[in-house]
């Protein structure tokens with residue numbers, strides 16, 4: 001698992017660490033790590049000696065990092081030019097170091113470069129990127145160097161122009177190939193459109209870990225977490241002890257939603273899938289192992305229910321939702337179930353002892369919360385989770401899972417291949433199976449999003465992706481993750 005901290009917490013940790021160290025130590029550590037990564041990129045593209053390096057240098061310590069790293073590269077024979085955003089305000093010691101190493105300043109962006117270092121602004125940024133920096137960053141991706149290669153852009157700490165604590169990109173911003181960050185990750189590295197701007201993120205240890213005492217703003221699961229959490233059968237298991245998941249989705253009008261939810265559930269860890277709804281005949285035809293009945297009261301016992309997509313919003317659908325919520329079981333509410341909650345004004349404080357996971361996309365979120373997630377997706381998901389007293393899985397490129405207790409996870413495996421009709425139905429079914437298999441609701445949501453994203457990627461390797469392809473790829477994905 002990786003974790004990211006907010007700027008105020010990073011600053012506090014840096015202050016307490018700096019108090020124990022000679023002045024400038026942290027910047028030297030940061031710049032050394034930055035120079036090392038830049039040198040690796042240049043070595044891959046013809047060597048450091050003679051390479052043309054352009055530094056974009058803002059007026060704060062972010063610019064200082066860039067200048068010291070530039071000095072290190074100049075000492076290895078690179079031609080380093082620094083474009084100072086505000087020549088009247090620059091990290092003077094860093095500039096002296098660059099000049100002493102043979103680097104110099106320029107007034108305009110050179111026509112050619114083998115590497116660009118973005119040190120315009122780091123965690124001290126406030127608001128969108130201002131002029132003249134805003135105009136400067138637009139053309140960066142076009143710079144070319146030796147043998148016509150596009151110059152990679154290395155961002156110092158964060159790409160300039162992103163909102164560090166929220167991951168929003170309010171205006172012009174750098175798109176980096178590599179972001180070298182210091183001490184710990186920040187939310188912009190993992191969430192929102194900013195995460196995409198970071199490229200590959202490399203963390204340089206500057207000794208911050210032991211003094212970073214605040215709770216992280218977000219956690220990011222990795223494959224080892226998911227493998228550890230995923231329920232597995234053992235020699236004493238039978239189909240019931242592995243858990244039974246119930247699917248109450250789809251309708252005569254939308255049988256596909258039922259089929260997709262069931263196919264997601266079948267890829268999960270439970271020993272049995274039950275289905276209740278008017279698509280029962282189609283479900284059994286496509287998936288003979290499923291026990292399917294037309295009505296929820298006749299469905300038999302399950303350990304968790306999934307309710308919503310394709311269900312419709314008529315009286316029958318309302319009755320089914322009411323029955324599902326009346327159980328003492330964990331439930332996943334998706335799509336039409338969310339609409340029914342809103343129409344019935346029942347979204348606030350669901351007051352159930354067993355957990356509820358709601359899985360809105362942005363449109364559903366807007367209807368549930370009364371406003372779109374906006375630029376702070378993590379903050380918005382947390383607010384809705386607290387208001388509903390439910391776990392919120394806010395779908396998107398970096399799907400967010402937020403709990404009423406204030407924990408937040410961001411899924412790193414998303415792919416735009418998932419943006420296809422019915423993909424969310426597969427996710428809801430899988431999530432229900434993980435809940436029924438005994439995972440705590442927060443972990444079930446995180447694990448489902450993780451595996452769903454990997455399955456989308458895997459399916460995309462074979463061509464354009466539809467929701468059944470995601471469900472099919474889930475089996476292989478789960479095997480890769482868990483060895484079973």
Ligand SMILES: NC(=O)C1=CN([C@@H]2O[C@H](COP(=O)(O)OP(=O)(O)OC[C@H]3O[C@@H](n4cnc5c(N)ncnc54)[C@H](OP(=O)(O)O)[C@@H]3O)[C@@H](O)[C@H]2O)[C@@H](O)CC1
Pocket residue numbers: 014015018026027028030031058059060061062063065120121122123124125126127128129130133156157158182206
């Ligand atoms: N602290 C540490 O121990 C360590 C810190 N380290 C490094 O320091 C960085 C933080 O440095 P920092 O605090 O000097 O802030 P920084 O990101 O350079 O920005 C401030 C400058 O930017 C300007 N500016 C602001 N917003 C702007 C905008 N929208 N558009 C344009 N300009 C804008 C602002 O101008 P002003 O608003 O004052 O006019 C001010 O001049 C951190 O990210 C890391 O790289 C590492 O060395 C490791 C140890």
Ligand SMILES: Nc1ncnc2c1ncn2[C@@H]1O[C@H](COP(=O)(O)OP(=O)(O)O)[C@@H](O)[C@H]1O
Pocket residue numbers: 335361394395396397398399414415416417418419420421422423424425426427452
């Ligand atoms: N651009 C994107 N990048 C990555 N994942 C996406 C993107 N757009 C949508 N997704 C994912 O695709 C799924 C779509 O779900 P949903 O909107 O409920 O679709 P449907 O209702 O058709 O099943 C979600 O898991 C969401 O996170």
